[in-house]
Structure formats: C-alpha cells, structure tokens
Amino acid sequence: MSTALSGEIRFVENGAASIAYTVSGPDGDDAPTLCLVASTGRGPEDFAHLAEKLTEAGLRVVLPWPRGTGRSEGPLDGIDFHDLAADAAAALETEAGRGGAVIVGHAYGCWIARTVAQDRPDLVQGIVLLAAGGGKWPSELSRGIDVAMDPDAPEAERLAALRLCFFAEGHDPRPWLKGWSGELVKAQRAARTETGRDSWWSSGTAPILDIVGLQDPFRPADARDFYLQEFAPRVDLVTVDGASHALPDEKPDEVAAIMVPWVRALPGIAG
Numbered sequence: 001m002s003t004a005l006s007g008e009i010r011f012v013e014n015g016a017a018s019i020a021y022t023v024s025g026p027d028g029d030d031a032p033t034l035c036l037v038a039s040t041g042r043g044p045e046d047f048a049h050l051a052e053k054l055t056e057a058g059l060r061v062v063l064p065w066p067r068g069t070g071r072s073e074g075p076l077d078g079i080d081f082h083d084l085a086a087d088a089a090a091a092l093e094t095e096a097g098r099g100g101a102v103i104v105g106h107a108y109g110c111w112i113a114r115t116v117a118q119d120r121p122d123l124v125q126g127i128v129l130l131a132a133g134g135g136k137w138p139s140e141l142s143r144g145i146d147v148a149m150d151p152d153a154p155e156a157e158r159l160a161a162l163r164l165c166f167f168a169e170g171h172d173p174r175p176w177l178k179g180w181s182g183e184l185v186k187a188q189r190a191a192r193t194e195t196g197r198d199s200w201w202s203s204g205t206a207p208i209l210d211i212v213g214l215q216d217p218f219r220p221a222d223a224r225d226f227y228l229q230e231f232a233p234r235v236d237l238v239t240v241d242g243a244s245h246a247l248p249d250e251k252p253d254e255v256a257a258i259m260v261p262w263v264r265a266l267p268g269i270a271g
Contacts, residue, residue: 003024005048005063009071014090017067017083018076021091023050025060029097032269034128035062036258037088037116039107039245041149041185044068046106046176053256059263062100064091065190069181076187081195084188085115092116094122099270102263104128106248107218108188113194117204125268128209131216131247134223141165141217149180155218166246168215178244206236209262211255213243236262 007024022044025031034054036047040135044051044063053059067074067087073086092101103124105113110132117124147153147161155177210227212219219226227235238258243251264270 005045005051007051007061007063010091010094010096011071012090015083019067019070019074019087019091020062020071021064023060023062023095025055026058030059030270031060031097031101032099032102032103032263033062033092033105034095034263035064035088035092035095035116036136037064037106037112037249038066038111039131040145040188041180042180043179043181046246046249047178048250050255053252054259055258057256059260060095061090062095062221064088066181066184068184068187074150074252075100075182077190079187079194080191081111081115081200082119084112084191085119085200087122088112089120093120096123096164097159099269100125100126100266102126102266104130104164104259104271105132106130107133107245111200114203115200117206118202119202119204120154121204121206124204124206125130126188126207126209126263126264127203128211129227130211130255131213131218131226131243131245132210133218134220134226136186137218145185148176149182149185161241165217166244168213168242168244168250170242171244171246171250173246176249201263203231207232207266207271210235210237211247211258212237212239212240213245213247214239215244218245 007022
C-alpha cells in the first residue's frame with residue numbers, strides 16, 4: 001500500500017505554477033523516462049511501490065505532485081485539463097533524455113495523461129492507462145468518492161466507500177483514509193467541466209497500454225473494451241485479476257511486469 005516516496009525532490013516552473021516532483025532510477029539520458037499522474041484528489045505516494053519496481057527494471061520515474069498538494073503551488077481556479085497536463089509535461093520534459101518518454105495516468109490521471117499526449121506529441125512515445133474509467137459509471141461511485149475522502153464522515157462509512165470504489169476483496173483500504181485533498185478534487189472536477197472534449201479526447205497518436213483490474217467498478221465487463229473500441233489498433237488491453245480502481249497500489253508487481261516490456265518495445269524508446 002502507498003507509503004513515502006524515495007528519490008530527490010526537484011521543481012519545475014509552468015507559468016504561474018511551481019511543480020514539485022521526485023525522480024528516481026538511472027542517471028543519465030539513456031533510460032526511458034516515465035511520468036506518473038495520480039488519481040482524483042491524491043498525490044504520487046500511491047505509486048511508491050510501483051515506482052520501486054519500475055526503477056529496479058532500469059526505468060527512470062518522475063512523480064509530480066498536483067498543484068496545491070505537497071510542495072507544488074499554482075492557481076486552482078479557472079484551470080482545465082491542459083493546465084494540469086502542462087504541469088506533468090513540464091516535469092517529464094525536464095527529465096526525459098535520449099531514452100524516450102512515456103506518460104502514465106491512474107484513474108482521473110488518465111485524462112491528464114491523454115491530454116499530455118494530445119498537447120505534446122513531440123514528447124510522448126507511449127501512454128499507459130492504469131484503471132481508466134469507461135465512458136460512464138453509476139452515480140453511486142462518484143458519491144462513494146465523496147464519502148471516502150471526507151475526513152468528517154464516520155470511518156466505517158469511509159472504509160465501506162473505499163471498498164466499493166477502489167479496493168478488491170483482500171486488500172486493506174485503511175491507508176487511503178489519508179492522502180486526500182478536497183480542494184484538489186474541486187479543482188479537478190471543475191477542470192473537467194471547463195475542458196472541451198474535442199481538445200483532448202483523441203490523445204495524440206502514441207500507442208496506448210490499457211491495464212484494467214477485473215474487479216474495477218469503473219470498468220465493468222461490458223465496458224472492458226472501451227478504449228479498444230475508441231482507439232484500436234493503437235491499444236493493448238491487459239487485465240489484472242484481484243484488483244479494483246486502486247490498481248497500481250493493489251498490484252504493483254503485476255502492473256510493473258506488464259508495463260516494463262511494453263515500454264521497452266515502443267518505437268523511439270531505448271532498449
């Protein structure tokens with residue numbers, strides 16, 4: 001489960017925003033560089049174990065804090081997907097070298113990752129979607145997120161909401177009682193409303209790896225091939241059993257084992 005991050009904290013400017021991020025993995029310009037974008041209202045700590053596995057495999061990993069969290073600063077009013085994508089792209093571009101660059105999103109972060117790929121096709125050789133939602137989902141899941149993140153809600157209700165929305169049976173949701181930013185959630189939801197679908201939906205032209213937990217309620221069986229239908233033949237769909245919407249935190253070993261060979265095989269990525 002999520003824990004503290006390792007790696008040096010660095011900063012990059014993006015207009016009025018100052019984005020803090022960690023970078024870990026091989027030094028130099030020859031390693032493939034991955035930037036991981038966190039899910040709704042949360043920071044990169046959820047990627048801690050996955051990042052360890054990726055760096056052990058020789059990849060360079062950049063983990064930015066969304067503006068308004070950690071040591072990242074920047075306006076939260078009047079922003080859209082492109083502003084949030086530019087934050088992640090600034091960190092990725094700063095650290096990427098000759099090894100190539102891949103943008104990775106978790107849940108809400110998938111929308112931002114896809115926007116990075118749309119806005120910066122010159123930078124992105126591949127897109128990895130972790131627990132991307134389908135086109136729509138039951139309203140009870142959105143309400144569940146509100147309960148899960150509410151520090152004033154009874155703990156039992158929050159844990160139940162986390163199990164409903166994020167965690168498969170056998171995984172402890174308790175660490176996710178912490179790590180939420182209500183202000184960030186508000187800004188992210190507003191950003192979705194402010195962003196024209198046509199400005200980002202096509203997600204550039206880079207190959208897409210779509211990794212889905214078989215127990216993810218945001219991606220039930222009848223929506224499993226959602227991105228294949230949208231973007232084939234660019235998409236490779238891989239499922240992970242025993243995982244829900246908190247996929248990279250629930251199954252970091254399995255996710256890394258899927259990601260690493262796919263990234264290594266991308267055109268323009270160092271082997």
